[in-house]
Each structure stands twice: as structure tokens, then as C-alpha cells.
Amino acid sequence: MTGTQVKPSVAPGVRLGRVSFVWRPWLVCVTLLLAAATFLLFCLSIGVGDFPIGLPQVIATILGRGEQVDEFVIMDLRMPRALAGCVVGIALGMSGAITQSIARNPLASPDILGITWGAGAVAVFLVTVSGGTATAVVNSVGLSGAALAGGLGTGLLVYLLAWRRGIDGFRLILIGLSVSAVMEAITTWLLVTADIRDVARAQAWLVGSLDNRSWDDVRVALWCTLALAAVVAGVAFQFKPLHLGDDVAAGLGVRYTVVRAVLLLCAVLLAGVAVSAAGPVSFVALVAPQVAMRLARCPTPPLVASGLTGALLLIGADLVARTALPMTLPVGVVTAAIGGPFLVYLLVRANLR
Amino acid sequence: MGTLALERPVPTGTTRARKRRVAGSLALVSVLLAAMVVSLGVGARGLTPSEVWYGLTAGPGGADHRLTEIRLIVQTVRIPRTVLATVAGVALGVGGALIQGYTRNPIADTGLLGVNAGASFAVVSVIAVFGFANPFQYVWFAFAGAAVAGVVVFGLASIGRGAGNPLTLALAGQGVTVFLAAMTTAVALSDKASLNALRFWNAGSVAGVGFGVIWPVTAFVAAGLVLALTTLPAVNLLNLGDDVARGLGVNIALNRTVGIIAVTLLAGAATAACGSIAFLGLMVAHVARYLTGPDYRWLVPYAGLLGAIVLLLCDIAGRLLVRPGELDAGVVVALLGAPFFAVLVWRGKFKSA
Numbered sequence: 104m105t106g107t108q109v110k111p112s113v114a115p116g117v118r119l120g121r122v123s124f125v126w127r128p129w130l131v132c133v134t135l136l137l138a139a140a141t142f143l144l145f146c147l148s149i150g151v152g153d154f155p156i157g158l159p160q161v162i163a164t165i166l167g168r169g170e171q172v173d174e175f176v177i178m179d180l181r182m183p184r185a186l187a188g189c190v191v192g193i194a195l196g197m198s199g200a201i202t203q204s205i206a207r208n209p210l211a212s213p214d215i216l217g218i219t220w221g222a223g224a225v226a227v228f229l230v231t232v233s234g235g236t237a238t239a240v241v242n243s244v245g246l247s248g249a250a251l252a253g254g255l256g257t258g259l260l261v262y263l264l265a266w267r268r269g270i271d272g273f274r275l276i277l278i279g280l281s282v283s284a285v286m287e288a289i290t291t292w293l294l295v296t297a298d299i300r301d302v303a304r305a306q307a308w309l310v311g312s313l314d315n316r317s318w319d320d321v322r323v324a325l326w327c328t329l330a331l332a333a334v335v336a337g338v339a340f341q342f343k344p345l346h347l348g349d350d351v352a353a354g355l356g357v358r359y360t361v362v363r364a365v366l367l368l369c370a371v372l373l374a375g376v377a378v379s380a381a382g383p384v385s386f387v388a389l390v391a392p393q394v395a396m397r398l399a400r401c402p403t404p405p406l407v408a409s410g411l412t413g414a415l416l417l418i419g420a421d422l423v424a425r426t427a428l429p430m431t432l433p434v435g436v437v438t439a440a441i442g443g444p445f446l447v448y449l450l451v452r453a454n455l456r
Numbered sequence: 457m458g459t460l461a462l463e464r465p466v467p468t469g470t471t472r473a474r475k476r477r478v479a480g481s482l483a484l485v486s487v488l489l490a491a492m493v494v495s496l497g498v499g500a501r502g503l504t505p506s507e508v509w510y511g512l513t514a515g516p517g518g519a520d521h522r523l524t525e526i527r528l529i530v531q532t533v534r535i536p537r538t539v540l541a542t543v544a545g546v547a548l549g550v551g552g553a554l555i556q557g558y559t560r561n562p563i564a565d566t567g568l569l570g571v572n573a574g575a576s577f578a579v580v581s582v583i584a585v586f587g588f589a590n591p592f593q594y595v596w597f598a599f600a601g602a603a604v605a606g607v608v609v610f611g612l613a614s615i616g617r618g619a620g621n622p623l624t625l626a627l628a629g630q631g632v633t634v635f636l637a638a639m640t641t642a643v644a645l646s647d648k649a650s651l652n653a654l655r656f657w658n659a660g661s662v663a664g665v666g667f668g669v670i671w672p673v674t675a676f677v678a679a680g681l682v683l684a685l686t687t688l689p690a691v692n693l694l695n696l697g698d699d700v701a702r703g704l705g706v707n708i709a710l711n712r713t714v715g716i717i718a719v720t721l722l723a724g725a726a727t728a729a730c731g732s733i734a735f736l737g738l739m740v741a742h743v744a745r746y747l748t749g750p751d752y753r754w755l756v757p758y759a760g761l762l763g764a765i766v767l768l769l770c771d772i773a774g775r776l777l778v779r780p781g782e783l784d785a786g787v788v789v790a791l792l793g794a795p796f797f798a799v800l801v802w803r804g805k806f807k808s809a
Contacts, residue, residue, distance in 0.1 A: 210563050210626055264802060274801055276563055277742070281798035284735040288790030294655040295784065299648060302655055310641055386634045393627060430646065436638045443635030447612055450624050450631070454616035 130408065133399040137411035144415060145189055148422045149181045179318075187316040188418045188434070190324045191381045196395070196413025197335060198373035199388030200404035201366050204346060206272050212389035213374035215279035216367070219383040220286035221257025222375075223309050226250040226382075227290050230305040231297035246308065247320075251379040257286060258371040270363055311382030311435035313421055324380040331369050331376070332410075338362050339406060346403045384435040387413045390442040397449045416442050477754050480747060484761040488542070491768040495538040499775045500782075501529055508534075532666075540670050541662040541771045541785065542764045544726040544733070547677045549763020550684055551722035552737020553744060553756045557691040558715050559622045566723035566737040568629045569716065573636035574605025575727045579657055580643045580650040587649065594653075595669050599676075599728035606720030608632060610713070621698075625716075660733035660786020662771050673729045680721030684756065687715045691752040733786040736763055739797045746805050766793060 117126045143158075146165070150156040156164075156173055163169045164177045198213045206215070213219065226246055244252070261282050265275040290309075294302050335342075341362045344352040352359045377384065391413035392404035399408050420438035424431070496512075497503045503511070503526065510523065511530025551566040559568065567573065578601025582594050609632050613625040644651040690711040693701040698708055726733070737759075744758035767785060773792060774783035783791075800806065 208561065208563060209623065210561060210568075210630060215563075264798060267802065267804070273562070273806075274804075277801040277806065278798050280563060280735070280738065281794040281801065284790040284794040287734070288787045288794070291655070291659050292783065292787045292791075295659050295787075299652055303645070303648065303651060306641070306645060306651060310645070386638070389630060390634065432642055432645070436642050436645075439634045439638035440642075443631040443633070443638065445631075446634075447628050447631035450628050451612055451615050454621075454624065456616075 127399075127401065130399045130401055130405060133395075134405070134408045134411065137395075137398075137408055137415060141189065141411050141415045141418065144418045144422065145185055148185045148188070148418050149177055151422065151426055152176075152181060183316040183318050183321045184313050184421070185418065186325065187313050187321045187380050188421050189414045190321065190328050191313075191377045191384065192387060192391070192412075192414030192417035193332070193410035194324075194328045194373040194377040194380075194413075195384065195387040195417075196391035196410040197332065197406055198370045198377070199390075199413070200392040200395070200406050200409035201335070201342075201370040201373075202388070203392050203404050204342065205363055205366060205370075206276050207346065207348075208272075208276065209393055210389075211276060212385065213370055214283060214385050214388070215276055216371050216374065217257035217261040217279055217282045217286065218254040218371055218374045218378065219385045220283045220290065221260075222250040222254030222378045223383055224257075224286040224290045224293070225253025226308050227293045227297075227305040230308065231293050231301045247379050247382070250308075250382075251375055254378050255371065255375050257282060258375070262367065262371075270360065270367065272363075275367075307433065308382055310433040311384035312433040313381055313417075314433075316380070320380060324376050327376045328373065331373050334365065335369050335406065338365055342366065342406070343403070381417075382435065384417070384438060386435070386439040386442055387416055390446050391416060394442070394446055394449060397453065473749075477748055481754075481757065481761065484758065484765065488761055488765050488768070491765055491772070492538050492542060495541065495768050495772050496530060496534045498772050499529075499534065500780050503529070503534075533663075536665060536667055536670055537662050537771065538768070539667075540665055540673075540729060541768045543670070543674050543677050544662060544730050545736070545764030545767030546760040547680065547722040547726040547763070548733060548737045548767070549740045549744075550681060550756055550760040551719045551726070552739075552763070553741040553752070553759035554684055554687075554691070554715055554722075555719050555737070556741050557695060557752050557756075558712060558719070559626045560695060561622065561626050562742070563738065564626060565734060566719065566727075567633065567732065567734060568626060569720060569723070570605035570609045570629050570632040570636060571602040571720060571723040572727055572732040572734070573633040573640065574601040574603075575599070575724065576654065576657060576732065577601055577605075577636045577640045577643075580640050580647070580654050583650045583653050584643050584647040589649075592666070592669065595665075595728050599724055602724030602727055603720060605632060605636060606716070606724060610716045610720075614709075614713075656784075657731040658786075659784035660731040660789075661784040662730050662767065663782065663785075665729055669729055673725045676721050676725035680718045680725065681760075683714050683718035684722065687711050687718065688753045688756055691715065691756075692750075695750070695752075731784075731786060733767070733789060735794060736766060736789050739789075739793055740766060742797070742806050743800070746800070 115126050117124055146158055146161040150158055150161045154176055156176065160169060160173050161177060164173045202211050202213050202216065203209055229246060229249055261279045265278040294305060341357045344355045344357045345359060345363065349359055374388065392409040395408040395412040396404045399405050416438055417434065420441050421434045423441065424434055424437040496508045497505065507526050508530060511526045514527045548566055555564045555566060555568055556562060575598040578597045579594050582588055582597045588594050609629045613621065613628040640654065644654045690706050693704050693706045694708065694711065702708055740759045740762040744755050744762055748754040748758050766789065770788035770792060771785040774785055774788040777783050
């Protein structure tokens, strides 16, 4: 896309010895604000429930200075859910920011890397086909585990098919769209031929939810996300020039094939972490980077801010779903219902200014 | 991607290029006619050419049981679905090529304007509210939903200074689509009849629709085609960038409005009659661009012909693959079309969009 509509003011460059970067105070401000808001909402989300706990107690307990009753409710019962929302949001937001940057297309999301629909197809297959092998698979690795394997396998397939003397962003998108379309068609067909009760179960899984998370689920997701975020941070300095196109990036000394391969792998794995922890909550990865970009007034999706926006969106949606709505809805639905209109609002506001 | 028209040098032998394009379109028309004939004969009950001819020409009456059966099969089953596949295929092909032209985005599909999401939402809503059981009852609600969604997206993208900026249009479409999809899921999860209808709707089929629906749909598609054809020269200029186009005397706002109305009419009518058929428009737009080059005056008609051919062939394949049952055409488009498309991508047939 050439016609970017966000027009940032010219940001000053800063040089410290051998390191130089663009100084964007507004981006730093927004990132800090997002982090604070995420933490507040995180604590609020923990406090709200059948047994309400005030914000100060929640913060005290998280810092390890709370009462024992609160500690049980917070650390054992509510923390996993809130943390899962946070981790999934960060993973999806960053994954989306990376994908949109590599594809240089704001319509791209990790969906096009095949992982979402790959996981969905496997899960729906296991839910709808009741049989010896399917049941055995579900019993041994769990539905999420099997779905994750399917998603990663599909992601690998997309990557291999798109590889031809290196990865080209445009080819990757088209291959990813094709593979995703096949997986989506398989899912649709399975749903059409299945029993309606299984369809309801499968549909619920496809939407994604944060219900019944245990510490075991969350711990793995948390460590994976942290590790992947560290890897992304390692190559983040070479990330920006990729927006300018391969030739310019090469001219600026970026080994773009290597950087892009590492980043893509991270994007796929981050999306995989999210799928395993909450199911395919697909909208966050699409919306969060675009929202973050407009909040931070950056020309390209900012990595950290995108992750925080994703977390904010997911925790907020979960909070709304649990408190404000008359019926219980999966967090995926509420996230989309809030995130979509908010993106539109930002677009309209930018046009009116 | 905005520099679309610069990708290919001006052909030296313009007349030769034109001859090749005319010959190509004639070839496509003959393939389309052949596919239509085959579509009349193939199915759960296979018919010989002479039987098809009898079925086409015979009037009502006649005592012979076998001949009456043939006449009924051809006139009430095969002709409607052949006509619908052709009309919907043309509509989705032209719509897909146009939306890629207007958003200057190679991964834009006919669903981008929220048309599919609007139609799905209308379908599940009227089923949940009125308890409709028969697809004929909700066809017009689906069309209304698609049209409203298209108008809302274009309206939102045109507020203030936007005036249909391609990026704003694409993102506003995404935002509205995400929101409507969430609402659709929310309704479907709480109402089993809606969920049941939704899964068949998502599969996308050209079978089982009578002429009572097909004629009005054809009228809408025809109107959309006329509008689309009038804007084609302007699409070429718009792809040089808004500033250049304005400099060359193109009324940008008018052309975008007409073009988006055309896409909404085409995609909305096809979707209302068939359910959501994803990927077709995107796929044939790329194949057409490969065949004709970036000139939209040729690209769009080619995409229409290709869309009809692909949808017809996929419908035929769906009847043959799982005999005596049938696979829905929308599923076959993705199952067979997407791998074929992926091979073309992998072989480097699409340099850029």
C-alpha cells in the first residue's frame, strides 16, 4: 500500500555513539499509558466476580502482601484467566504487527499464515468425527494440543510452499490465503455434514474462549510468549527497514531473508501460543496493530504498543462479557464486537480532522 | 502496489496485443458455453446430449414417464443451477477484480465491503426472530443485509476528507466485517436453528434455487455490470494514484461511488442467492491480471468470464466427486481452486498486483 493515510510529523533522529534511532516521544507516552491501562484493567478484571475484591487489595495481593483469603481467590482462581487474556492479547497483537509489516499490507493477519484455519480444521475434525483414533488423540494430547499441532503444521506448509529462493512477502500472502481457503473449506464441509450438536460444540471452540484456564495452561503460554518476545526484540532493530522494501532494506545493511524468516517464525509461534491458550481469537491480530498505529501516530505498526493494545482489548472484552452482558458470550465474540467499531471510529476521526 | 500500470512496458505491437486479447476472450466464451452444456448433462442422473436436447425443447404434457422425468430434471433442476452458477460467477469475478482495483490491494475479495458478513447476519437474525425455515424466505433479507453493510462501509469511509480513500475503505470494511461476524456468531451460538442455517449458508451452493429468485438476482447483477463497465477506464487512471488521476480530469469521488455501488450490487446479489462463496473473486482477478496485464478494461471482463467458468466447473465437480451426494460449489471452489491457484503463485505467475 502506498497511500498511507497516517501522516506523522517529521520525527527527529537521535544518535548515541554507534546507535541511532528515531525519537518519538508520543509513541513512548502511548506505550506507557497502554501498559498502565493494561495493568489497571488486569487488576480490575481480577477483582470483579461473585466475590468482589477492591482494587488496592488486588494490587497488594499481586505484590505478595495480601490477606490469605484474597490470595486464594486471586492467585488460584482468577489469576489464570486474567493472565491468559493478557498473554493471548500480547501474542496476537505482536503477531499481527509482524505479519502486517512483512506483508506490507494492513489487511494481513496471522490468519493468512494458515495457523488459524489449520487449527480450526483439526479441532472441528476431532469434534465432529467420533471414532477410535479421533477420541484417542483428544484423550492423549487434548483438543487444544491437537489443534495447535494442526495449526503449526499448516503454518509450516505455507512457509515451505512460499519458499522459492527466499520468502517474498507478496507470494507468502497469496499462498497463505490459498492454504487457509482450503482449510476453511474443509472446516465448512465438516460442519455441513456433521450432527448439529457437534456443530454447536465446534463453533464454540472456533470462536475462542478464556473459560476454565488453569495455571498449567497459562504458565506454558506465558513463558513461550516471553521467549518469543525476546527473540523479536533481538531483531527489532532490523525490523523497521523491512517496511521500505527489500532493496532499500538490503541497501541499509539488513539481511532481510534471515530477519524475515526469524520474524515470520515468531509470528506463527506467537499465534500458535494464542490458539493453544484461548482458541482461534482471530480478530485481535488484525485490529490491534492498526489501532495501536493510529493511537501512537506511527507510520507502521509499533510492536510493543500493538501487543499491549491486544492485551487491553482482550481483557476489556472479557470484563465486559462477564459483567455487562445479559448472556454469557465467548470472549472472541465480544473482542470483535468492540475492536471492529473502535477501528472504524479511529478511521472516521482521522478523516474528520 | 499503487504503481500498477507501470509494471509492464507499453506493448510495441498494440494491435497484436488487442488481437490476442480478443482471441483469448473468444476462447473463454467458448469454454464457458461448453461448461454450461456439460453442466446440463452431468449429475446424480446423468443425461446424454440427445436427452438434454429433448429436455430443453420439450413442452409440458406427454405420456411417456421416462421422457417427462428427463424434461423435469433439465427444466427444473439443471437449467436453474447452470444459469445461477453463470450469473453468480460473472458477478463475483467482476466484483473481485473491481474491488482489487478500487482498494489497490491484491488481497481484497468481494467480502471486503462487509457484503458477506452483512448477508450472513441478516440470515441468522431473521431465522432467530421470525423462525424462517426455507431459504426462499430469507433471500431478500440477505440481499438487504449485504446492501446495507456495503452502504455503511462506503459511507463511513467517505466521511470528511476520506472520500473513499482506498486504505480507509479496506480497513473500514474490515472493521464492519469483524463486528458483523461477531454479531452473527453471537446469534448463532444462542439459536440452534440459526446455527444450522449458517453452516449451509457458509458452504455456498448454486443448487436448489428457482427462477423466482434467479431473475431478480440476474437483474441486479446486470445493473451492477453496466455500472461496472462505465467506470473501467477511470479505474485504470485511479491506479496511477489519486493525484495523477485528478490531474487527468477524473472525477474521483463520483467514480469511486459508482464503482463501489457496482461491487455491492454484484457481490450482494450473488451472495444472497448462493450463500457466501469466498476466494473466487480474488482468485480469478489474479488469473485475469496474468492473462491480460493491468488494463482494467480487459481485466474485468476476463475476470467475469473466468469466474463463471470456475464456478460452473466447481459445481460440476461437486456433483461428481461424492456421488450420489453433492459437494457445495463454494466448498469445491476453495478445495480445488485454491491449490491450483497456489501452484500458479508458486510458479511465479503473479509478479505483483
